[in-house]
Structures are given as structure tokens and as C-alpha cells.
Amino acid sequence: MKILTSISFLCACAALAQPPVAPTNEPVGSPRGDNFENYNIVQSFELGYRFATTGGDFDMYRSTVNYTDGIRLLSSSLSIQSREGHGRWFDQIQINTQGLGNDPYESASVRVEKNRLYRYDMIWRLNDYFNPALTIANGEHFKNTTRTMQDHDLTLFPQSNFRLFMGFSRNVDDGPTLSTVQLFDFRGDEYPVFANIHEQQTEYRLGGEAKFLGFRLNVLHGWEDFKQDSPSQIVAPEIGNNLTDLNKLTSFQSSFPYHGTSPYWRVGLFREGKRLWAVNGRFSYVSGQRGFIDNELSSGTNVVGALTTQQILAFGNARRPALAANLNVSLFPTSFLTVTNQTTVNNIRTVGDSVFSQYTLGQPIQPVIPYTYLGIRTVANSTNVELRVRKWFAVHTGYEYSDRRIAVIDGQENFGAPAPAPPDNSPFTQSNHLNAGMLGLRFKPLKQLTILLDGEIGRNNAPYTPVSDKNYQVFRGRAEYKQKSYRVAAYAKTDYNSNSISLTSYVSRSRNYGADFSWTPNEWFAIDAGYNKLHLDSLGGVNFFLIPQSAFSPQDVFGTSYYVSNIHTANLGARFAIGKRADIYVGYSHVQDTGDGRASATATSVTEPLLALQSAQTFPLKFLSPQARLSIRLNRLMRWNVGYQYYGYNEQFSNIQDFHAHTGYTSVSWAF
Amino acid sequence: MACSLLAPAGALAADYVGSNVCKTCHPDVWSNFYKNPHFKSLASGTETPENTGCESCHGPGKAHVEARGGKATIIAFSELGPEKTLDACLRCHGQTISRANIRRSTHTQQDVVCSNCHSIHKSPAPKFLLAKQQTELCYGCHATARAQFSMPFKHRVNEGSVQCTDCHNPHGAFDPTWRMAARPHMVDQREGTEEACLKCHIDKRGPFVFEHGSVAVERCETCHQPHGSMNARLLKRPTVFTLCLQCHNGQGNFGNFGPAFHTGVQKPPSDHNLANPRYQNCTTCHPKIHGSNTSEFFFR
Numbered sequence: 001m002k003i004l005t006s007i008s009f010l011c012a013c014a015a016l017a018q019p020p021v022a023p024t025n026e027p028v029g030s031p032r033g034d035n036f037e038n039y040n041i042v043q044s045f046e047l048g049y050r051f052a053t054t055g056g057d058f059d060m061y062r063s064t065v066n067y068t069d070g071i072r073l074l075s076s077s078l079s080i081q082s083r084e085g086h087g088r089w090f091d092q093i094q095i096n097t098q099g100l101g102n103d104p105y106e107s108a109s110v111r112v113e114k115n116r117l118y119r120y121d122m123i124w125r126l127n128d129y130f131n132p133a134l135t136i137a138n139g140e141h142f143k144n145t146t147r148t149m150q151d152h153d154l155t156l157f158p159q160s161n162f163r164l165f166m167g168f169s170r171n172v173d174d175g176p177t178l179s180t181v182q183l184f185d186f187r188g189d190e191y192p193v194f195a196n197i198h199e200q201q202t203e204y205r206l207g208g209e210a211k212f213l214g215f216r217l218n219v220l221h222g223w224e225d226f227k228q229d230s231p232s233q234i235v236a237p238e239i240g241n242n243l244t245d246l247n248k249l250t251s252f253q254s255s256f257p258y259h260g261t262s263p264y265w266r267v268g269l270f271r272e273g274k275r276l277w278a279v280n281g282r283f284s285y286v287s288g289q290r291g292f293i294d295n296e297l298s299s300g301t302n303v304v305g306a307l308t309t310q311q312i313l314a315f316g317n318a319r320r321p322a323l324a325a326n327l328n329v330s331l332f333p334t335s336f337l338t339v340t341n342q343t344t345v346n347n348i349r350t351v352g353d354s355v356f357s358q359y360t361l362g363q364p365i366q367p368v369i370p371y372t373y374l375g376i377r378t379v380a381n382s383t384n385v386e387l388r389v390r391k392w393f394a395v396h397t398g399y400e401y402s403d404r405r406i407a408v409i410d411g412q413e414n415f416g417a418p419a420p421a422p423p424d425n426s427p428f429t430q431s432n433h434l435n436a437g438m439l440g441l442r443f444k445p446l447k448q449l450t451i452l453l454d455g456e457i458g459r460n461n462a463p464y465t466p467v468s469d470k471n472y473q474v475f476r477g478r479a480e481y482k483q484k485s486y487r488v489a490a491y492a493k494t495d496y497n498s499n500s501i502s503l504t505s506y507v508s509r510s511r512n513y514g515a516d517f518s519w520t521p522n523e524w525f526a527i528d529a530g531y532n533k534l535h536l537d538s539l540g541g542v543n544f545f546l547i548p549q550s551a552f553s554p555q556d557v558f559g560t561s562y563y564v565s566n567i568h569t570a571n572l573g574a575r576f577a578i579g580k581r582a583d584i585y586v587g588y589s590h591v592q593d594t595g596d597g598r599a600s601a602t603a604t605s606v607t608e609p610l611l612a613l614q615s616a617q618t619f620p621l622k623f624l625s626p627q628a629r630l631s632i633r634l635n636r637l638m639r640w641n642v643g644y645q646y647y648g649y650n651e652q653f654s655n656i657q658d659f660h661a662h663t664g665y666t667s668v669s670w671a672f
Numbered sequence: 673m674a675c676s677l678l679a680p681a682g683a684l685a686a687d688y689v690g691s692n693v694c695k696t697c698h699p700d701v702w703s704n705f706y707k708n709p710h711f712k713s714l715a716s717g718t719e720t721p722e723n724t725g726c727e728s729c730h731g732p733g734k735a736h737v738e739a740r741g742g743k744a745t746i747i748a749f750s751e752l753g754p755e756k757t758l759d760a761c762l763r764c765h766g767q768t769i770s771r772a773n774i775r776r777s778t779h780t781q782q783d784v785v786c787s788n789c790h791s792i793h794k795s796p797a798p799k800f801l802l803a804k805q806q807t808e809l810c811y812g813c814h815a816t817a818r819a820q821f822s823m824p825f826k827h828r829v830n831e832g833s834v835q836c837t838d839c840h841n842p843h844g845a846f847d848p849t850w851r852m853a854a855r856p857h858m859v860d861q862r863e864g865t866e867e868a869c870l871k872c873h874i875d876k877r878g879p880f881v882f883e884h885g886s887v888a889v890e891r892c893e894t895c896h897q898p899h900g901s902m903n904a905r906l907l908k909r910p911t912v913f914t915l916c917l918q919c920h921n922g923q924g925n926f927g928n929f930g931p932a933f934h935t936g937v938q939k940p941p942s943d944h945n946l947a948n949p950r951y952q953n954c955t956t957c958h959p960k961i962h963g964s965n966t967s968e969f970f971f972r
Contacts, residue, residue: 084715094798099832136905137955149872179959199874228875272762272766284861286863294972314966318878340775344853354965394783402853408885465886466926469851514816540921541921589822591822591823612949616910623902
């Protein structure tokens with residue numbers, strides 16, 4: 001009974017997150033299960049009906065929630081355990097599933113194990129993905145795909161000093177999409193293109209691990225194949241997005257299959273030396289290559305209204321060898337001091353060639369396009385020291401130096417000739433050095449109270465992009481007070497980055513604050529609540545062209561892109577047990593970006609040369625989701641569950657994408 | 673080695689009493705212990721006393737039995753400091769790829785060690801002896817992540833489709849192979865060389881004839897917020913042109929265009945009238961923004 005209570009208690013606490021209202025978290029049946037011969041079997045199922053009614057933008061609902069009506073095996077679990085550890089064929093079978101039957105998020109995991117002989121693990125997942133992305137790409141990039149992933153791993157002799165591994169993984173993304181293509185030249189028009197995406201990645205793994213002289217050596221070799229075959233087409237004549245020009249597309253077909261392989265090696269070496277030192281290293285090498293063919297055929301009228309046809313044929317092959325090596329050395333000279341050093345070397349190169357042929361009205365244009373040679377070599381070394389001064393006080397500090405060199409030969413079109421290169425035929429290079437230091441303090445003045453403070457300051461001398469880390473500083477603080485029945489925690493974090501240059505600048509400031517608490521005074525009541533504020537503001541210099549209606553020549557405009565986001569999130573969950581008969585759970589999740597406080601998209605005192613830039617400075621919206629669930633114990637092995645969850649999405653400046661949804665379920669959980 | 677780490681100095685074989693003795697006073701633990709992965713050490717019947725059953729973690733039990741219990745006479749993990757807990761577990765679980773960085777990990781530096789996330793005797797999770805379901809466990813400290821996964825656009829962690837450990841290694845990761853190999857600290861790598869995003873987003877992996885430099889060098893977080901966002905497609909900005917223009921401003925020595933251009937990351941050409949909404953939707957004409965095989969401007 002004590003065990004039953006403990007497990008139920010833990011499950012109750014675990015139920016206080018804000019996952020979807022179903023499946024039900026309340027356990028059913030006895031966690032002890034039943035014994036059959038030398039095995040113990042614990043089994044449960046939750047079968048029910050899920051419903052959803054929506055109002056507003058159904059596409060946005062599908063993008064953010066996506067639950068629909070229907071019968072579901074909401075969850076199931078099966079555990080078969082050998083009681084002696086000497087089963088004939090297996091000692092453990094563990095199966096868990098969720099959402100089977102047509103939920104948008106389905107998963108299953110299996111573990112089968114025979115002590116000392118083998119262990120097999122499988123994870124299968126399916127995700128129905130839908131994205132209308134109305135605010136992106138003029139609302140023309142839709143995706144309605146199903147991603148299925150499966151991973152199988154078999155370990156032989158898992159408890160011995162010599163183990164063998166083998167594995168198989170497959171990742172498939174399949175379904176219709178809408179994208180865009182621009183035709184027939186730089187001044188052309190954009191047209192929506194339908195494509196049936198089919199991408200597949202398959203990986204085979206084989207490896208082993210051996211222990212000798214105190215070292216453990218782990219070697220893994222993998223073969224990864226990936227391919228895509230996604231023909232796309234426009235099935236009817238299209239006038240394009242711009243109704244005022246003469247561009248018109250009458251037919252379009254495109255096929256761009258690729259096929260690649262990435263065989264890789266990974267070697268790890270580990271040693272813990274009698275509590276005084278530890279050393280481990282890893283070496284990974286991936287020898288990837290990828291071949292592709294693009295074949296595109298289109299016809300219509302061009303920007304001056306003349307009939308035109310265009311065919312593009314391109315094919316090529318790329319290689320991207322990548323190496324990563326790490327060496328960790330840890331020293332423990334005394335019981336209160338740990339010194340760890342890591343050296344990292346990364347080297348990634350992209351090389352290859354392709355041939356591009358374009359025929360416009362039968363006129364061939366045939367440049368040779370080399371792959372953009374891109375070599376990235378990074379060498380980093382970091383040292384961390386942890387000093388436990390007292391039982392209640394510890395200091396950790398660290399320093400990292402990193403050197404990155406990027407070498408580029410730009411893959412520009414160069415008609416019939418090799419790639420352009422600098423006069424000395426060497427790539428353009430850029431080097432960046434990072435010096436970063438960190439310091440952290442850890443206090444534990446009381447057994448129940450932990451206070452953590454740490455900071456990191458980094459300096460880069462040549463960041464790669466204007467928004468990259470340059471002069472950054474991160475400070476964090478966290479305090480937690482934990483008693484047996486309650487816990488209170490608060491934290492704060494600031495992350496500032498300044499990437500200034502002479503003509504423009506980029507500064508981002510992120511400040512996060514939060515507090516949460518949970519209280520479980522007894523077995524029939526538990527509550528959990530949290531609040532977070534996530535502030536981000538960034539200021540970047542932008543430079544673009546405007547062509548006023550009254551003028552013909554473009555104006556070169558310097559401006560600023562200022563973005564402010566103030567996101568408040570709150571969550572609350574409470575569970576009540578009514579005797580041993582029923583459990584009630586209520587939860588609420590509230591996410592609201594209040595933006596910079598303006599009342600409308602353009603209402604601000606800041607005057608921007610471009611109205612759209614002004615309205616893009618903030619994007620206030622609200623997304624909330626209350627839920628409630630009742631679970632009634634019918635008998636020792638059965639429960640009846642019913643739940644409701646509401647979703648509301650509301651943008652402040654526009655209601656085009658707003659939606660609300662009433663979702664819920666009813667189910668029966670039983671164990672046998 | 674077990675003795676040197678866990679047992680009092682000079683512990684003898686005779687100090688080990690065997691797990692059968694323990695179950696007399698701890699039947700609640702024992703009754704379900706056969707479901708525990710650590711039961712394998714008992715079932716095998718071949719391990720030495722200091723590596724078998726209860727005493728492999730709690731040390732020799734003779735004094736504890738003679739004293740009729742008490743935390744002072746045995747290794748009680750509730751009384752152990754974090755570093756000793758870590759040492760005790762790493763004795764058997766230290767020599768693996770996934771835990772190679774545990775001693776320098778942010779978790780260890782913050783005193784988050786094995787027993788903070790794993791419950792050896794009362795785990796409700798089907799695997800790995802987790803103290804709670806994985807999501808709930810991580811949210812317990814990472815409240816910001818919890819907030820981000822509650823946003824309208826997010827990876828489906830709350831829904832159970834994605835797990836934190838799909839991208840992160842809670843035991844400490846090797847230095848990243850992107851950016852400056854410094855931050856982020858706890859993100860795992862695909863094939864040991866690539867960002868975790870490419871485990872699933874296979875179409876973004878390339879290599880492409882024309883790589884988008886920021887993607888190749890700085891990776892996905894340049895434009896995306898991986899946990900969750902208030903903006904579509906996990907973007908860092910609600911409108912795409914502001915995201916692009918922050919880098920494409922033609923200033924400084926950024927990017928990889930070399931001395932021939934040397935004007936920073938190329939800004940939009942003069943025929944891109946940003947007052948026209950057509951040019952505010954960059955990815956309409958540049959849909960292959962992650963990389964292209966046929967167009968240096970990512971047209972197709």
C-alpha cells in the first residue's frame with residue numbers, strides 16, 4: 001500500500017504540467033500488476049473519443065493545436081518483468097503508446113531485454129504537420145505533411161566488457177506543400193507551386209565497445225542515406241501575384257530529386273583513474289556526399305508581354321567531409337577541487353561541382369557553377385575549475401578561447417569557366433577569436449535553500465553576421481527553497497549582446513524573470529503555479545531602397561529595425577482527489593505578448609521612413625488554454641475520464657488568424 | 673574500486689551482508705526491486721559483493737544491520753553531497769559517450785546531479801528511472817523552456833511528440849560544432865558533427881551549391897527560436913523582411929563576400945522597393961532560403 005501511495009503521489013505531481021488534457025494521467029489498476037509464472041505483468045489501456053469544434057481561422061488551429069474528432073487509443077502500457085531475472089527468452093518487455101488511432105501526435109516505444117544477452121529499443125513517432133504561415137511569404141507557403149520517425153537499437157551482451165551495437169533509423173516527411181517560384185527573370189512575377197514532398201532518411205549503425213586496461217573504447221560506424229523526390233507543378237495558368245504587370249505563366253513543371261549518403265565513424269575513449277583523474281575523448285568523421293538534378297520547364301509571357309519558354313537543367317555532386325574531435329581531461333587533486341579541460345577541433349568543408357543549363361526561347365546559357373567552397377575550422381579550449389569551499393558554498397569559474405577560420409570561394413555563376421577566385425587563387429578568409437570567461441557561485445545556507453549566481457562574458461573580434469554574438473554578457477540568478485511538501489523557486493536571467501560597427505549597430509537585450517511554486521500538502525490536493533516574463537528588445541541598423549510614387553529613382557534609406565517583445569506567461573494546475581473515487585484536475589495556461597504597449601500597429605511616436613518597418617516593431621497577441629478533467633474510479637481496474645480544453649488565439653492588431661477551439665474527450669481506462 | 677569510492681576505508685568482504693538481509697527491514701523497496709535495472713547485478717550471480725544489489729550503491733551493510741538501521745551506518749544518498757552522489761553513480765555509469773562531459777556540464781556546476789532527476793527506487797517513468805516524466809522533470813528548473821513550449825508555435829514537447837533529450841544531452845554535451853564552439857552548452861549533435869535540428873529537418877542539411885552563409889556557420893538559431901515562438905515558423909520576428917534586413921544591410925565586414933565586395937552582407941538591390949508589399953515577403957521570391965542548388969539568390 002505504501003508503494004501504491006507513493007507512486008500515485010508521484011503521478012499526481014507529474015500531472016501538474018500543462019500538456020493536452022488527454023491522455024489521462026491518473027493511474028489505473030495496481031502498479032504491482034499480476035504474476036504469471038515467473039513474470040509480473042502490468043498492463044493498462046485508455047480508449048476514448050476525442051472531439052474538437054473550432055471557430056475562426058481553422059488553418060491556424062491546425063497549425064497550433066490540430067486535434068480532431070475520432071476514436072483514439074489515447075495511451076497504453078504493457079510491462080512484463082521477469083521476477084528472477086532469468087527469463088528464457090526475455091526478462092523485460094516494456095511497451096508504451098500514445099495517441100494511436102489518428103491523433104496528430106502518435107508515439108510508441110518498445111524495450112525488450114534479456115539480461116546479459118541483448119537489449120532492443122524501438123521508438124516510433126508520427127507527427128501531422130500543418131503550417132499555413134500566413135505572415136510569411138505572402139501567405140503562399142503552406143505545408144501539410146506527415147513526419148514519421150523510427151529508431152531501432154539492438155545491443156548484444158549489454159552487461160559485459162564487450163558489447164555490440166546495431167541500429168536502424170528512418171525519418172520520412174511526406175505530403176503536399178505549396179511554395180512559390182519566380183519567373184521569368186529578375187523582374188518577373190511570383191507564382192504558387194504545388195509539390196508533393198517525399199523526403200526520406202535511412203540510417204544503419206554498427207558498433208562495439210570493449211574494456212581493456214581500465215579504458216573503455218567505443219566504436220560506431222554508420223551509413224546514412226537520404227533522398228528527396230518531390231515533383232512540383234502548376235496545373236492551371238497563373239497570372240501571378242502582381243496584377244499590374246504582363247507576366248503570365250501558362251505551364252510549369254519541376255522535378256528536383258537528390259540523393260546522398262553520409263557514412264560516418266565515431267570513436268570514444270574513456271578512463272576514470274582511481275578518483276584522481278579522468279580522461280575521455282571523442283572523434284567523429286562524416287564523409288558526406290550528395291547528388292542532385294533539377295529539371296524545370298515553364299512557359300508563359302514575360303515582363304514585356306512576349307511569349308517565352310524557359311528550361312533549366314542542373315546537376316551536380318557535393319562533398320561535405322566533417323570532422324569533430326574532443327579531448328576532456330579532468331583532475332581531482334583534492335576532494336573539494338575539480339579541474340576540467342576540454343580541447344575541441346571542428347573542421348567542416350563543402351566542395352563540389354555542378355552544371356547549370358538554361359534555355360530561354362531556345363537560347364542556351366550554360367554556366368559551370370562550382371559549389372560555394374566553404375571551409376569552417378574551429379579550435380577551442382576551455383578550462384573549468386570547481387572549488388567546493390564549504391559544504392554550503394562553492395565557486396566555479398572557467399575560461400574559453402576559440403579560434404574560427406572561415407574560408408570561402410564564392411560559387412558565382414561563371415559562364416563556361418572555372419570559379420572566380422582571388423588573384424593568388426586562395427579563398428577569401430575570415431578569422432574570429434572568442435575570449436569568454438565565466439564565474440559562478442553556489443550557496444546552500446540551509447539544506448532546503450539553494451542560491452545560484454553565475455555570469456559569462458564573451459568578446460568576439462570578427463563576428464560572422466551583424467546579429468552574431470560579439471560583446472555579450474549573460475548573468476543568471478536562481479533561488480530555490482524546497483521542503484517535502486512544497487517548493488518555491490525564482491530566477492532571473494539577462495543576456496545582452498552588442499554588435500556595433502561604424503555605420504550601424506545591432507544590440508539585443510533579453511531579460512527573463514520568473515517564479516514558480518508547487519505545494520502538495522496531502523494526498524488529495526496538489527497545486528502548481530508559475531509566472532514568467534520574457535522580455536526581448538533588439539535594435540538593428542537596416543539599409544534599403546524606397547521608390548516614392550512621385551519619383552523614379554530609388555532612395556537609399558538608412559533606418560533602424562527595433563523590435564520589442566514582452567511575453568508574460570502563467571500556468572496553474574491543481575489536482576483534487578475526492579476520496580479514492582474521483583480525481584479532478586484543473587489547469588490554465590496563459591501566454592500574452594504585450595509588445596511595446598502601442599494600441600495599434602502604427603501608433604507610436606517613433607517615425608520610421610517605412611510604415612511597414614514601424615508596424616513590424618511589435619506583434620502583441622494572446623494565447624490561452626484552460627482545461628479541466630474528471631477521472632472517476634469505477635472499480636479496482638477501471639476509470640471513466642472526461643476532459644475539456646479550450647484554446648484561444650487572439651492577435652491584437654488583426655483578427656485574420658484568430659481562432660478559438662473547444663476540445664475534449666471521454667475515455668475509459670482499464671487494466672487487466 | 674568500489675571500495676575506494678563508496679565503502680569506508682578498509683571495508684572487507686565480510687562487511688557485506690548481501691541483499692537478502694536488506695529486504696528484511698526494507699520490504700517496500702525489495703518487493704519491486706526486480707523491476708529495477710540495478711536488479712541485474714543480483715540476477716547475474718557473478719558480481720563481487722561490492723558490485724551486487726543494495727550494497728553496490730549503499731556500501732557494506734554489516735554495521736547498519738548491527739546498529740539496527742540508521743543513516744550514519746550506511747551510505748544514504750539523502751545524506752550524500754552532490755559530488756559524492758555523482759561519484760557513486762559514475763563508478764558504473766561514467767564511461768559512455770553520452771556522459772563524457774558530465775563533470776564539466778552546466779548541470780554539475782549547478783549541483784544538479786543524478787539523484788535530482790533519477791529516482792532509483794520510486795521511478796514512475798517506464799525508462800531510465802526518471803523521477804518524473806521527462807518534460808515535467810526539465811520544466812521543474814527550466815521555467816523559461818516551459819513558457820516557450822506553451823507558445824502558439826512550438827515543437828510538440830507538451831504533446832509528447834518531441835522530448836527534451838532529442839536535442840539536449842542533460843549529462844553535458846561536447847562543444848558545439850557551429851558558431852564559436854562555445855554556446856549553447858547542452859545541445860547534442862547529430863552524427864557528432866551537426867546541429868541537432870538536422871536529425872529531423874533532413875531537407876535543410878545540404879550541402880547546397882549555394883549555402884546560406886549564416887545557416888552554414890551560425891546555424892538555425894540565427895533566425896529561429898528552437899523551443900517556441902509567438903511568430904510563425906518559430907521565427908525571431910513576426911515579419912520576415914525585418915529578420916532579413918538585420919543582416920542584409922551592406923554594412924561592415926560581415927558575411928563571406930570577400931574583398932571584391934567588402935560591403936558586409938549584401939543589401940537588397942535598388943529595384944527592391946521596400947514600400948511595395950511584394951518586397952516585404954522576401955521568401956516569396958527566395959523560397960530556398962536555407963540553401964539552393966541552382967540560384968545564388970535562393971530563387972529555386
